[in-house]
Structure formats: structure tokens, C-alpha cells
Amino acid sequence: DTEVTQTPKHLVMGMTNKKSLKCEQHMGHRAMYWYKQKAKKPPELMFVYSYEKLSINESVPSRFSPECPNSSLLNLHLHALQPEDSALYLCASSQVGGNIGYTFGSGTRLTVV
Amino acid sequence: SQELEQSPQSLIVQEGKNLTINCTSSKTLYGLYWYKQKYGEGLIFLMMLQKGGEEKSHEKITAKLDEKKQQSSLHITASQPSHAGIYLCGAKTDSWGKFQFGAGTQVVVTP
16 A cells, blocks of 8 residues: 545535544555645645654644544644645655655545535 | 756646756755655656766656756656656755755646
8 A cells, every 4th residue: 555545625614613534544654744725826834744643833823733643644634724724734754854755645625614 | 055956847738749857956965856746646656867967768668867966857758648747856955864855847748
């Protein structure tokens, strides 16, 4: 298995809702990442987990809450989002240090209404 | 701050013609990656370069990393409609693994 699977592919949520994005990989990668991509912009790093521990938080608002319950799973919990949070959310994984390569998922297209 | 400069921003090329995209950093790169993205979709890994002077090819796409490991180019030979999309370079700019992207190059292939 050489894929990163993200679910759901599309999500529409209200500003008072609580939802979660899910990311799964079975490549034995011990580093996992969340990126946010706005239209016509490159992906921007949000969080990095290494060995299931949060190692980088790029000053992301607390309405985004990451969780790494095991080495194969990465979640992003969403609460009280704003319309400007609408974007494509990409998950990636790699060996720790990223010396072999980063594999990206297809993303979740999030729309906040 | 944007540490990877990618050029051009967009490119319109006639089918069958060649094209080149450049990616430049002011810092030594610990690994340079090329990805392709269709609008609104995930990233497709193309190639990774690590060693100075390294060159890799896959089908009609060739990527090179210069000796100083600060500049890379992606060259597509005899472009086809399937080559249309957004090409992103990405790199680790520190040994820790933090990964950043260039701004992307939109490629349009016309008949």
C-alpha cells in the first residue's frame, strides 16, 4: 500500500459545527503532516507529527485540533470554523526527516458556510 | 517567508513543444521534490532529487538539481494535453524535515 487516504473528500459545515478530517497510511511512515491550500496558492504547512507526537504547529488557530491516535492515523478536529477556513486540506506522510519522500493524499475540500 | 522561488508563474505551450520550469532557493536544499496537481486535487509525486548534479527522468519529464543544490529545473519534452496542470517544487530547507513549496507553475497545453 503506497497511498495516503483522506476522508471525506468533500465536507460542508456550518460555523457552529464540529467535524473531523481523517487521514490514513499503511506505509510505515512515522511522520505525518497537515497542509492547508487555498485556491491558486501552494500548500501551507499546519502541523507535523513525528512518532505520534506533535513536533511542529505553525501557529494554527485553536479551532483546528490535530490528533495522532496511532502511527497510521492522523485526524484534524474542526470546531467553530470561519468561512475563510474553506480550503483544500491535504495530509502527507514520510519517514521521519523526510529523506525518502513525501506522499500526499488527495485532500478534503472543506467549505464553511 | 517564501524560500523557494518558482518560475515562471504560468506557461502556455503548444502541444508537442518543450517547456522548462525553474525552482531556486537561497539556501542549500536537503531534498528537492517535484509534484503535479490538477486544480482542487491532491499532489502527484513526480520526482525527488537529493544529490548535487543529480538528474532523473520519467517518461517525458526530466528534473535536474544543480551542483550547489540550490536550483532545480523540470523539463518536459514534446508536451501533451496530459501534462497540463500545476507543477510545484517542494523542499526541505533544514535538516529537521520542515517542508515548503514554491508558488507553483500553471501549465496550459494548447492544441
